[in-house]
Amino acid sequence: MNIETFTDIAAPLGVLGVKITQNDRLTAEWYSEPDIRRNIYSATKSFTSCAVGFAVQEGLLSLDEKLVDAFPEDLPDTVSENLAKSTVRDLLTMSLGEERPQLMAEQRVTCPKDDWVKMSLAFPLPHEPGTHFLYSNVGPYLAGVLVQRRSGCDLTSYLTPRLFSHLGIRKPTWEMDPLGYSFGAGGLFLSLSELHKFGLFYLNKGKWNGRQLLSPAWIDESTSQQGAGPYGYLFWRGKYNSYRADGKYCQYSMVFPDQNAVISMLSECRDSKTLMNAIYEELCPQL
Secondary structure, eight states, rough: OHHHHHHHHHHHHHEEEEEEEEETTEEEEEEOOOOOOEOOOOHHHHHHHHHHHHHTTTTSOTTOOOOHHHSSHHHHSSHHHHHHHHHHHHTTTSSSSSSSSSSHHHHHHHOSSSSSSHHHHTSSSSTTTTTTOOOOHHHHHHHHHHHHHHHHHHHHHHHHHIIIIIHTTTOEEEEEETOBBBTTOOEEEEOOHHHHHHHHHHHTTTTEEEEEEEOOOHHHHSOOOOSSSSSSSEEEETTTTTTEEEEEEEEEEEGGGGGGGEEEEEEOOOOHHHHHHIIIIIIIIGO
16 A cells, blocks of 8 residues: 555654554554554443453443443442442443533543542433433443442553453553542553554454453444444444544554555544544545
């Protein structure tokens, strides 16, 4: 694959590296800086989705569980009608019914409270769950906490024997909340090559080196459109029937099932629209 035209656009935008695999072959690779671990920001959410998938597979939780049953000790004094209706599935689809985004980066830095679980469950939910798409960190954070409580370990420890060790990802750094829970909405640090392997794992429907690790049915369900937005279970939907792990400043692992391809990149890009257009216009037609 010829990516010179793309890299001419991408380099000035702050792209640090690109990897493209199609039909099990690395067809293009380019770096402007060494392939080191960096914050993948909200692409972390897709790893939390993966952790939820393993937890469902192991019978630790159900997407149909009501939040009032999943977090009985953390509820506000008055449980609203919409909170009472909310389920674990609503945490994964960005359709919890929130009024505005919460637990975003700048909010976490200045947050005066340590117990983010109780705080999150007390946020207003003016919309009926499942009807209103709003991008917020509350859903993936709570979903990650639930996996950690049911499994008895943090998300890094949970995913290591189930995913990371198989993909050759040695214990990564992962942001934690004040009480020591892995922050399921962001703060995972990976290299481009490690993030790219995650995309390949999903392209291969949860199989790695001949071993079926995660249910193909979960892969299909979690990456299909769910709820009210262009979103699965913590994966964005895109053109060409694609889906992606997507983090701030353009940390991407984009999966194209119809083309049997994955395009991944780490970036410091503040112009995601221009970069995404370049991916769709310069790279995708070559797949």
